[in-house]
Amino acid sequence: MEEKKEKILIVGLNITDIKKKSQFEMEASMDELEELVEAAGGEVVARLTQNRPSRDAAYYIGTGKAEEVRDYVEKLEADMVVFNDELSGVQIRNLEDAVGVTVLDRTALILDIFAQRALSREGKMQVELAQLKYRRSRLIGLGKQLSRTGGGIGTRGPGEKKLETDRRHIEGRINDIKKELADVRRNREVQRGQRMKANVPIVALVGYTNAGKSSLLNSLIKTHREYSAEKEVFSKDMLFATLDVTLRKAVLPSGKEFLVTDTVGFVSNLPHDLVEAFKATLEEVKYADLIVHVVDASNENYDMQMDTTLDILKQLDSLDKDIITVFNKMDKMGFEADYPKQEDMVFISCKTGYNMDLLVDMIEKKLLKSFTKAKLLIPFERGDIFNSIQKKSQVEHFEYVENGISVTALLSDEDYNRYREFVLEQ
Numbered sequence: 292m293e294e295k296k297e298k299i300l301i302v303g304l305n306i307t308d309i310k311k312k313s314q315f316e317m318e319a320s321m322d323e324l325e326e327l328v329e330a331a332g333g334e335v336v337a338r339l340t341q342n343r344p345s346r347d348a349a350y351y352i353g354t355g356k357a358e359e360v361r362d363y364v365e366k367l368e369a370d371m372v373v374f375n376d377e378l379s380g381v382q383i384r385n386l387e388d389a390v391g392v393t394v395l396d397r398t399a400l401i402l403d404i405f406a407q408r409a410l411s412r413e414g415k416m417q418v419e420l421a422q423l424k425y426r427r428s429r430l431i432g433l434g435k436q437l438s439r440t441g442g443g444i445g446t447r448g449p450g451e452k453k454l455e456t457d458r459r460h461i462e463g464r465i466n467d468i469k470k471e472l473a474d475v476r477r478n479r480e481v482q483r484g485q486r487m488k489a490n491v492p493i494v495a496l497v498g499y500t501n502a503g504k505s506s507l508l509n510s511l512i513k514t515h516r517e518y519s520a521e522k523e524v525f526s527k528d529m530l531f532a533t534l535d536v537t538l539r540k541a542v543l544p545s546g547k548e549f550l551v552t553d554t555v556g557f558v559s560n561l562p563h564d565l566v567e568a569f570k571a572t573l574e575e576v577k578y579a580d581l582i583v584h585v586v587d588a589s590n591e592n593y594d595m596q597m598d599t600t601l602d603i604l605k606q607l608d609s610l611d612k613d614i615i616t617v618f619n620k621m622d623k624m625g626f627e628a629d630y631p632k633q634e635d636m637v638f639i640s641c642k643t644g645y646n647m648d649l650l651v652d653m654i655e656k657k658l659l660k661s662f663t664k665a666k667l668l669i670p671f672e673r674g675d676i677f678n679s680i681q682k683k684s685q686v687e688h689f690e691y692v693e694n695g696i697s698v699t700a701l702l703s704d705e706d707y708n709r710y711r712e713f714v715l716e717q
């Protein structure tokens with residue numbers, strides 16, 4: 292792009308009374324905000340941070356700090372200030388008055404990146420829905436943002452035309468999109484039904500943005516007979532390179548086919564509305580037979596990134612699925628790992644192919660594991676077990692009997708052993 296990059300000042304608050312961050316965590320979080328700004332097409336000209344016991348209700352940061360921000364904005368001729376948190380409508384308006392330029396929060400910034408990247412109709416609608424909900428809750432506040440025309444960070448997205456209208460208009464548009472999305476979803480369900488009938492297992496790649504999910508997908512599909520370079524997905528050293536979910540065919544050493552899905556990357560403080568909006572897309576994860584959690588082992592913050600991913604999997608109700616954890620980019624670490632070695636973990640490099648065969652073997656073992664048909668009697672107070680079996684296994688029959696729930700299901704060896712005490716007959 293020829294366009295001049297917008298100059299952006301980023302501001303972070305360390306709220307010391309509630310969840311004080313260490314200096315390292317604070318800097319890492321600001322580094323990530325800087326990468327997000329770059330992903331949106333902007334350039335960070337300065338960063339400011341403040342320690343405060345709590346947020347200021349009107350200005351988020353202290354008013355003295357807000358003046359300091361304005362001085363920097365003038366001196367550096369910044370176009371915009373981006374805050375590393377979610378702001379209320381009132382805070383945005385007050386801050387814009389105080390600093391004299393547009394103010395965005397972390398959520399609006401992420402929404403803007405998503406708006407730029409979404410390609411499919413569904414992806415675009417999901418982003419618009421999240422944007423509309425964001426704006427609806429801030430209608431009183433948004434000043435400069437809403438009146439800004441002519442593009443730039445924070446103004447992009449399919450919703451742009453409608454965003455200047457009032458709440459009623461927004462409500463109407465939200466309902467329209469919900470209806471359209473419901474249509475798309477029905478379609479998706481039909482497709483999913485067909486895939487399940489065909490009995491092709493699905494492996495979902497999940498992980499923090501930039502961990503190497505798309506690179507891994509591209510490595511996994513290479514041995515399939517229908518592979519061609521066009522089947523490869525976009526992979527790049529930038530946050531949120533992938534937004535739309537894709538499914539590609541791959542093959543196991545035994546010759547059995549499976550499907551791999553590449554999903555949107557996660558990031559800490561992913562806006563709640565966005566997770567909600569993308570839940571349908573991420574349902575592929577819910578229906579997957581196996582989850583491969585890709586971790587960038589070379590990232591200093593890999594443990595925080597893992598926690599974030601696990602947290603989002605939890606929101607998707609998918610934590611009790613089979614998960615293989617893959618530590619990628621081991622070439623950057625000299626192939627030496629000091630992480631705890633556990634079952635279901637593997638250290639790889641998509642770049643060099645290191646341990647890729649090991650990973651494929653692990654996937655094969657998980658997907659081809661044998662099932663045993665068993666009849667169980669689960670006591671009423673262990674409803675959690677019944678739920679888990681319903682989610683993970685094929686339940687042929689269940690009924691409520693006097694002393695519990697009688698269930699006939701196909702159990703994996705693992706589950707069979709886990710629930711052995713409840714098994715009545717095989």
Ligand SMILES: Nc1nc2c(ncn2[C@@H]2O[C@H](COP(=O)(O)OP(=O)(O)OP(=O)(O)O)[C@@H](O)[C@H]2O)c(=O)[nH]1
Pocket residue numbers: 498499500501502503504505506507525526527528529530531532533534555556557619620621622623639640641642643
């Ligand atoms: N050194 C090294 N770089 C890697 C490796 N795997 C991936 N990368 C690089 O890491 C960057 C991100 O890779 P992607 O595959 O796009 O990551 P992703 O997880 O799909 O990211 P999003 O789609 O943005 O969430 C790219 O520049 C890759 O070339 C690896 O094993 N070693």
Ligand SMILES: [Mg+2]
Pocket residue numbers: 504505506525526532533553
């Ligand atoms: Mg990707």
